[in-house]
Amino acid sequence: MDVARRQDSGSAPLTTAACTAFARRRSALACLALAGGLLATAAGAQTPPLAPASQGVFGALDHGLRPTTLAADAPLPGWSLRERMAFHHVPGVAIAVIRDGQVVQASGFGLREAGSNDAVDADTMFSVGSVSKVVTAATTLRQVAAGKLDLDRDVNSYLRSWKVPDAPAFSQDTLTLRMLMSHTSGLTVWGFEDYLPGAKLPTIVQTLDGVAPAKNDPVRIDFEPGSRMRYSGGGVTVEQLVLEDTTRKPLEAIARGAVFAPLAMRRSSYLNPLPATLGNIAKAHDKDGNLTALPRGWEAFPEQAASGLWTSANDLGAFVGALLRSYRGQDDFLPQSLAQQMMSEVSPSIHGLGPRLEGEGQTRIFHHGGSNDSYRAWIEGYLETGDGLVILTNGSNGSKLMMEIRNALSDALGRGVNPPLRTLALPPAAVSGFAGSYRLDTTVPKDLAGNLSGAFESDVLDVAVSDASVSVQDKGSPPMKLQALTPTRFIGPGDISQMRFEFVRDARGEVHSLMVARGNAQAWFRREPAQAATQ
Incomplete structure (x- = not known):
């Protein structure tokens, strides 16, 4: 192998005593998500x-x-x-x-x-x-x-110290x-804030x-x-x-x-x-x-x-x-x-x-x-x-x-x-017909939307064009600047599992839809008729 x-004598394994002490503390937690880099710093640290x-x-x-x-x-x-x-x-x-x-x-x-x-x-x-x-x-x-x-048993049957509250608005x-493990539970709270030293920590x-x-x-x-x-x-x-x-x-x-x-x-x-x-x-x-x-x-x-x-x-x-x-x-x-x-x-x-x-x-x-x-x-x-x-x-x-x-x-x-x-620099004329509002097409089967079904806060995406720059905005979210892969296909921000955006033109040259894809999932947004008529 x-x-x-590098070995470090300060790298102590966790001890039984440490775990026992933690278990005691857990009762209070109800038994519980460059500057110095490789370079020498201002303090004179040696470069590793x-x-x-x-x-x-x-x-x-x-x-x-x-x-x-x-x-x-x-x-x-x-x-x-x-x-x-x-x-x-x-x-x-x-x-x-x-x-x-x-x-x-x-x-x-x-x-x-x-x-x-x-x-x-x-x-x-x-x-x-x-x-x-x-x-x-x-x-x-x-x-x-x-x-x-059991992966498919009601988790409330396992829980003793707390129960998932009922949600009678839903049939199931x-x-x-x-x-829970696949993020399909319908539960809220995306992530959690960190706690600084000295801050009181919540129980689970x-x-x-x-x-x-x-x-x-x-x-x-x-x-x-x-x-x-x-x-x-x-x-x-x-x-x-x-x-x-x-x-x-x-x-x-x-x-x-x-x-x-x-x-x-x-x-x-x-x-x-x-x-x-x-x-x-x-x-x-x-x-x-x-x-x-x-x-x-x-x-x-x-x-x-x-x-x-x-x-x-x-x-x-x-x-x-x-x-x-x-x-x-x-x-x-x-x-x-x-x-x-x-x-x-x-x-x-x-x-x-x-x-x-x-x-x-x-x-x-x-x-x-x-x-x-x-x-x-x-x-x-x-x-x-x-x-x-x-x-x-x-x-x-x-x-x-x-x-x-x-x-x-x-x-x-x-x-x-x-x-x-590899991204393209498009001339303004190539994107001039993209601006407008696009509404989610609810007649497209939900299964086709897959992992995109919960990706947007609203059913309308607003597309803006400035010179040759194209951005898409979901309600309440900052605009996403897109990068062109072809004259009609774009990629969203990020480095992993980015969304792909494709503006769909018909035989008359009119842009009538915006297709969003991620993996096997697709969501279709149809251009608002009033918007299409004014372009």
Whole structure:
């Protein structure tokens, strides 16, 4: 195994005493979602070397970082990890690469704390935001495999300390774990705010009911379960309570027995706030690369299942590898049939039982990102080949950097999953007929809309054109600037699972519809007649 990793004597595994102490604290939580970078900082920190991992796939980190979209005639930029960490003001990064279900390279780059000499290594603990949901899903599926939980049973039959409130407005308001894990439950609350050091943390029931000190609205059903997809950290919090109420243990203990210990993930924890005694922790940094969340240096994430996992590149790489091997029938971490359910879309979602999914054949992948205030994380697995990657960052500007790293590693793995998208510069005349309002065509079968069924707040999209720039605005949301792939086909913002927009012209040259697609889903918006008549 070619693993480039630094050892740190401060990397203490979690102890039984720590877990016991947490269990006691959990009673108060009702037993519970760059400047210093690789460069020398103003404080004189020594530049940690990039060299130990610049072999194999990691060679791409010297010259292969790139954006997701490029102008048609633009050369690949060939950025290095070093220069992009400095550009994005992200002090520290940890990366793991998986080949054939095994971690083959893992290393840290940059600093745990800007202005210090504390280098990141492959065992440095990072907050991973919503990547927590995938580890929680695996914890739940281990319980399902053991016959202790059923994916399709009413979750209220498991819950003891709280119940999902009835939603009599809908003909069917029964929720299942399958719905919670695939974001088809109809539950509210997309995500959660972080908590600074010293802030009082809510119990899980306070979070579900939206009661102070929780910062979120109550978690409630507001559309018929199973009818649409809407991402819901609130739903994953209900999943956490199912685990805790059925085992009478905190999530930390459940995950340690079901996932962390079997996979030797000794640097992983749902403890919040994370104890400083664990050592080798990547501290939080703001958009300018400055230390934040003081005096401790990191926030707390009491919604543990949804966003509260702390882990390392080595540990998360081992986890991704175990999922890949299970899917391919090479490991009994999960039974193959259950792993394949985990990695199959639950209609109408782009999610399976936890991960997001896309592609087919050798481009069939699962992935999930994580985004807390000061940390960004990414996991990705190539289901047919057993390859994969993990990226962890400790800066609030980490999202763009993370995707540039992802592009480099994916290119180096050679699977053709995400080649650069080449965009066009169109003359104003090419887009002059696009402006107007487009209303959702409700006669198109809902099943065709799939994962787009919950993507828009209203039934009307407003298209604006300025010179040759085209933007689409949903009610109450900022305009989305589109990039042209052809004279009529455009791509929305983002780096993963972007929406595609196509303006449909008829034989008379008139634009009468706007088709929006994401994966296998399509939603059709017809141009308002009054708008069409005035063009």
